[in-house]
Amino acid sequence: MFDIQSSPEYRPRTDLLSGLTVALALVPEAVAFAFVAGVEPLVGLYAAFMVGLITAVFGGRPGMISGATGALAVVLVSLVSEHGLQYMLAAVLLMGLIQILAGLLRLGKFIRMVPHPVMLGFVNGLAIVIFMAQLGQFKAPDAEGHLQWLSGAPLYTMLALVAATMAITYFLPKLTKAVPSSLVAIVSITLLTAGLGLDSPTIVDYLRTMSGNPEASLAGGLPSFALPQVPFNLETLRIILPYAVILASVGLIESLLTLTLIDELTDTRGRGNRECVAQGLANVTCGFFGAMGGCAMIGQSMININSGGRGRLSGITAALVLISFVVLASPLIELVPVAALVGVMFMVVLGTFEWSSFRVMTKVPKSDAIVIVLVSAVTVATDLAVAVLVGVIFSALVFAWKHAKVIHVVFETDASGRKVYSLRGPLFFGSTKSFLELFDPKGDPDDVIVEFQHARVSDHSAIEAIDTLAERYLSLGKTLHLRHLSPECRKLLRKAGNLVEVNVIEDPKYHVATDALA
Structure with missing residues (x-):
């Protein structure tokens, strides 16, 4: 301490x-x-x-x-x-x-x-x-x-x-x-x-x-x-x-x-x-x-x-x-x-000022650009806490609107006969149930790949869902590969940590909302 x-x-x-x-x-x-x-x-x-x-x-x-x-x-x-x-x-x-x-x-x-x-x-x-x-x-x-x-x-x-x-x-x-x-x-x-x-x-x-x-x-x-x-x-x-x-x-x-x-x-x-x-x-x-x-x-x-x-x-x-x-x-x-x-x-x-935000304003979704300007303006007009609260509420409403269809998956079979699940969308407490329903452990081949390149693991509920998925495949004696997870995800996974394929160049870096590292 x-x-x-x-x-x-x-x-x-x-x-x-x-x-x-x-x-x-x-x-x-x-x-x-x-x-x-x-x-x-x-x-x-x-x-x-x-x-x-x-x-x-x-x-x-x-x-x-x-x-x-x-x-x-x-x-x-x-x-x-x-x-x-x-x-x-x-x-x-x-x-x-x-x-x-x-x-x-x-x-x-x-x-x-x-x-x-x-x-x-x-x-x-x-x-x-x-x-x-x-x-x-x-x-x-x-x-x-x-x-x-x-x-x-x-x-x-x-x-x-x-x-x-x-x-x-x-x-x-x-x-x-x-x-x-x-x-x-x-x-x-x-x-x-x-x-x-x-x-x-x-x-x-x-x-x-x-x-x-x-x-x-x-x-x-x-x-x-x-x-x-x-x-x-x-x-x-x-x-x-x-x-x-x-x-x-x-x-x-x-x-x-x-x-x-x-x-x-x-x-x-x-x-x-x-x-x-x-x-x-x-x-x-x-x-x-x-x-x-x-x-x-x-x-x-x-x-x-x-x-x-x-x-x-x-x-x-x-x-x-x-x-x-x-x-x-x-x-x-x-x-x-x-x-x-x-x-x-x-x-x-x-x-302190993020000068790069002027450049990204034209490249990010309009809702993100509005959030940047809104939070900056409210910070100046009132105080930081109110501005952050306003920004989070606005972002949450936008998120709910955009992700009404929750998480989905695109799958294919590669040249080696392995089934590849390519996830799309955020994996968080609200989408973990749908996430687990996307997979067919009993019907899948012995070698399965889950690709997270186009998904983001947001909280500890998502970590638990990945561990649960790994347990289902391992209990059937099948091999599961997890790709493009952030370093924090790898650290938090208990049962599936050894299944993650590390790619230092391509793996994303983001934080996960969890008590384990706080």
Whole structure:
């Protein structure tokens, strides 16, 4: 459970430097989301520390970064405004318990059934949201305290520093990958700004602008334990339960989608159910230690992955460095120009957006293209969880319409006298019965081939159906060959695993919604 080394690509030095980069990027995000939720900055910073540390140690996706997020902040703000901080802490605690229960009930597998067009729309919408969030850094308060767009020299300075940060982040890896380019960019721009005395907003300027307090600082102590100061009765439960359910759902959807995205980027597989439990444990801790709770942060996770962070050490480092900034080194971190962090986030936007989706839009079915655009638009207009829900429902309706005839088969006899069943359509819980009825084990020859090249195995019910089919043929002393199954299918098959013919070049790669690998 506590494996720090988590992949063949694990490099402690890279993880340490990547974690430091992420910690720098976490500070303004945590402060901003605390203000969105209507609480003090330290409440957000403590959440980034505790959620980040606990999920890094116990979570199911090494390399993924968690902390205080905007998706949860927008839900919390109404609770805080109506009932205060203590009720928020109670809701966060209950949210964590719900998430732990979801993990124990092994509900994490269902994220594997999110269609690929929904994932494309999700990451595209997310990239747009991250980009739009950075635009607020190009504003400054006027004489009356109202935020106005920068103009003149301050704007040109800001743009130049952002461009310089992006240039370092982009070009440095072409020269060396010894250190994360985003970390070098942040440190270089900070030194340049301080050395030349450039008039560019820093993190502490941002904090003071947001809070309206000219003496505001990031300095603070360690979080302390305390029970939420609320009446422990049914009335309190009535108030916090709706918020807790929404928070738990939003947090898990965002975390599990981030997990899936990192799986695809790193060609590995995280454990969704374990991540649910870890997220829940982190939020329960937040409820007891005065923090606003959190979930996976896709932008920071992308910074970590792009910087080479692959192991648990990267997330642990980010969390510990963050709390060190708060307790020991706030004067130093407050000097970092906001422009440097904006430049890093702009590079995240460019790396997150699926530019290939423009190309595939004309090649995929119209329904898939509509899903990509729909999910992206809803993500920007509302939030990620709602967008994914809308996309999944739309895709499910399209799927039901297209696959009303369920699975079917085309069969032939090859030159060797073997009967070949070529499957067409998806094999999932709704089509397993029809799948088994397609075959005639008693009447078939002694050598039979089942071709899955034009089919897709979607869930564990489909795996069980393939095992059942294999058992029927083997009990009659006949030979069964299974072709073009994904590596995950081969791993999950118990009775038919040895019957699969492996073709590394032609075999498809896709995930199966199952508890066995989660």
